[in-house]
Amino acid sequence: MTPPRAPRTIAFVLFSYAPGEPAGYERSVGALAEGCRQLGIKPLIITSGPAEPGDADHPDMVRLSSLTLPRPIIKPAILAGLQDPEPVRAELHQLLADHQADVVVWVDALYGLGYLNAAPKGVPTILQIHKVRGDDYFDQAIAAATAVCPISPFMESEARDGGYDTSSWTLVPNALFSPAHPAGQEQRERLRGQGPVRIVSRAEPYKGLAELLEALPADWTRPVELVLAAAGFEYWPGMQDDVFAAVRAAAAKRPDVVTVLEALPWQEVQPFFSGAAATIIASYEPETFCNAAAEAMSTGAPVVGIGIGNLPHLVGDGGVMVSAEEGAKGIWPALANLLGDADRYHQTSRNAVLRTAFHSPTEVVRQLLDAVGTPLQP
Known part of the structure; x- marks a missing residue:
């Protein structure tokens, strides 16, 4: 044959x-x-x-x-x-x-x-x-x-x-657009100490972004940078405008730490995450894969999120999951604990890179x- x-x-x-x-x-x-x-x-x-x-x-x-x-x-x-x-x-x-x-x-x-x-x-x-x-x-x-x-x-x-x-x-x-390419150990330690939390998402209500920002603790001082983009489809007319308005209103309550950024080209998302201490996935409906989590992990940025859908399968020991019951309010203390524990953070970062090696x-x-x-x- x-x-x-x-x-x-x-x-x-x-x-x-x-x-x-x-x-x-x-x-x-x-x-x-x-x-x-x-x-x-x-x-x-x-x-x-x-x-x-x-x-x-x-x-x-x-x-x-x-x-x-x-x-x-x-x-x-x-x-x-x-x-x-x-x-x-x-x-x-x-x-x-x-x-x-x-x-x-x-x-x-x-x-x-x-x-x-x-x-x-x-x-x-x-x-x-x-x-x-x-x-x-x-x-x-x-x-x-x-x-x-x-x-x-x-x-x-x-x-x-x-x-x-x-x-x-x-x-x-x-x-992924590019193979895993983690930040070096020294850079990763600098990011753990003072790097921003970076989030990349499209404007969908179920991503839980406004709720996440509303739950931001009063004593949180680390920068939070959110890339928010409009897609070419909606579930109902005006859906994305509503999300932008809700997110900006929540961000406006903490202008000292929260910045809402413009959309990025696909190829720039992984480099953006390479400068992050960690990312957050606050979706309160199940993610079927979660590209943003994989992109962040490929650079060594751990993921903290709500443990539903594919997120626990994808992230595993490359991040920290909180329960759906804890929701957005549980994410911030979980992230603070991870960032505050150097040994755990660096092991989690290494695990994140390994878990995206075949993507x-x-x-x-x-x-x-x-x-x-x-x-x-x-």
């Missing part, structure tokens, strides 16, 4: 993609595309229209003419745009054929159009599980995929709890290709 040739093009399908989008699905695609480039593989990113200024700067991105969505995207617009899915399926199939995609990654059953089963015959497909939907879209996408790849142990367990047989699935985590962009691309039995070398 002739072995399959090494892939030359990997297609990633996500209709909400935009370069620099401060959201998990989009951020994961950007890192995987970077991993492809480093391995000499051409990434092809297929997303929805309409065209936007600056698209010409991203030649690996192709927009569907049969599916146009407003920005910000709200779910009713998605369902309306896919009311007649056949034109979208046909265009998607043709694009994959024209670009000679060797492997197709559906980034989601619905948002990644995995349920349409539009890959050309013989092309292996991967369905990533960023969210367990438990609907017809999800079931159709699973049935059509060559390989199903949940992004975290939490997603795998959620699927099992939902009645899905995950025995043939392959766990493949989200990728480099090239390593995760290799893991995806292994899931469908496609080698990198002929």
Whole structure:
């Protein structure tokens, strides 16, 4: 039998993609595309229209003419745009054929159009599980995929709890943009003593950011720097404006320590965390992976957060978890205790780096290709 040739093009399908989008699905695609480039593989990113200024700067991105969505995207617009899915399926199939995609990654059953089963015959497909939907879209996408790849142990367990047989699935985590690159011991000690707490998040209510700032102890003196960004989708109109207003109002109560910063490009998030004493994940609904935690850990910045969802799986001994009952009020004393114990802090920092050692962009691309039995070398 002739072995399959090494892939030359990997297609990633996500209709909400935009370069620099401060959201998990989009951020994961950007890192995987970077991993492809480093391995000499051409990434092809297929997303929805309409065209936007600056698209010409991203030649690996192709927009569907049969599916146009407003920005910000709200779910009713998605369902309306896919009311007649056949034109979208046909265009998607043709694009994959024209670009000679060797492997197709559906980034989601619905948002990644995995349920349409539009890959050309013989092309292996991967369905990533960023969210367990438990609907017809999800079931159709699973049935059509060559390989199903949940992004975290939490997603795998959620699927099992939902009645899905995950025995043939392959766990493949989200990728970092760069391999782990920790700060040196002396710098890490300086950061432990006086470095800022740095947080990176999109403007979603369930991230618990306003509540976190409201819980800031009166005697807290270390700088808290919060990068807050608006994404291209909302759960309801005005959601992100509400979050910005609530966060800024809470920050205004402690202008002596809290600074709200503008969004960062994807590639600048890890360097930003490299100058942090630690980060906080205050989400009070489960994170399905948590890119920000992995990015911080890769630099040696420990994570303190609420121990629900995938966060305990990802962070482990690379940080400190508080209970959901303690919530935001429990985070600050837990962080203070960690920063005040040098031996524990430095061990936690080293653990954080080790736990992200296999999240480099090239390593995760290799893991995806292994899931469908496609080698990198002929």
